[in-house]
Amino acid sequence: MADAAPATPPHHRMLGAALVSHLPGARRSPLALEQAPNGLFLLWLAYMGLLGFGALLLWRAGAWHRLVAADPTGLTVIIVLLFIGCSVWAGRRAWALGLQRQRLDELLTRQGSTNTTEEHWSAEYLRGCTQPGADQNTWMQILGERAHGPHEMAWWLNGIQLKLGLLGKVIGFSILALQLGQMDSFDASQSAQLLKNLTGGLGIALLTTVTGLTGNILLGLQLMRLDRFADALVTDTLAATPPAQAPATQATAGAPHGDRPPGP
Template identity: 30%
Template sequence: MTQLADAILTPGRDGAYDAVLKWALLMALITIGCVVSYDYGLLTYLFSADRSRITILIAVLYIGFSAHCLWILVELSHEYRRALHWKARLAESSAVPEPPEGGGLVDTYVADLIRARRKSSETEGDAEMLMMSLGASFRRRTKVGTYGADLLYKLGMLGTMVGFVMMLNSMGDMANFDVETLREALQDMIAGMAVSLLTTIAGLIGGILLRLEYNVADALVTDLSQTTVSFTEVSLLPHLAQAERDV
């Protein structure tokens, strides 16, 4: 919560937490849509008409993955702020900084690159490998979004199959064709069709919205990677090369 307040209230902020604000705006729009749907009775019908309860599972998973998306956005935004800090610091100074102790992924990357340069003259090869490793660490966090969206799609498809099974089962239960049996069979068929359609809709909508949220995280990873490459190639590597020549 402190980081979120910092993103909004810090004077002259650097935009590192803009992705979190975009997520909050997207969630506000989704919440408004849910409130309007509930007011018209659509959400109530969605959950009450689904006998399989798969739509409830989809809703719970969507909330869980959305919370995870917010968490990684806050973490990545913190790393982005550190990258912007290093970019500004290296641009203002011509000296090689001391390797930072601890910190996050960006600080660890800078420290590893400085130590590697002091032990080996192959700066470009070390920098390339370390940048690839850093980029993989960032992208690994956002891959959960692809899995989550695909899971919601698959649950929607599962609900479609369950609805079809319910429809076929209602037809198989007809031992005779009297009015009461036919009425019950038709009601079961309608219920099965409702399960099939509603779970498909819930899975599609949930997967699309979740993909939108993680697209914000993917864009932040791109900005973070570009900033890291920028201060590495423009400032850090030239400073390290100059220090090597001065020795």
């Protein structure tokens, strides 16, 4: 029986995942609340409710209007929309993983009965491993792909948020450099307009960078918990796999005296 979960994918080494992994509790195994029926989805709902409350406070303070008005490139809006879309996908994924966890618990309660027609990753893995001549490593890879495969695109989009923030930073400093390059001489009467143009480019650089970093960290927290929950699901499935039994050969079951065939 394989006793180890699949190796950590390379996308976990991205900057967002590295930042999130050092936060308190990010790399812990699934909590008791997550193991409850639909617990992971309920935890995601509570997390999104907290973020929604914070977004409402920012809207009442007028921060969203100023954020959109200060960024003519629209990169901050793209980052926010990307974060919302990925967060909705994370909620759907949390629901799907929660259903698979419930079916695994039901499977263990039935003491290994895999006679079910529902889409059940663990039951499919156990049925495949019990087939004659089955390769457990192949079925383990299939189980790992079902549990972790869809997360790779989400991690990639999470990194795109950070890259968009850095792109806005480059654009902002480029605008700042162009404004400074157009200065032939300093005129005190035009100082107000000059400062306005300079701070515009600096504002684009700072706002897009802050928005990209914030979205990267907040989405990384959701994806990290999904990965940890999927790891626990794969580990429990592997632990429930019956040990492979070597087929008995005629040499071990037959003649105890070397090459002499059994007989009276």
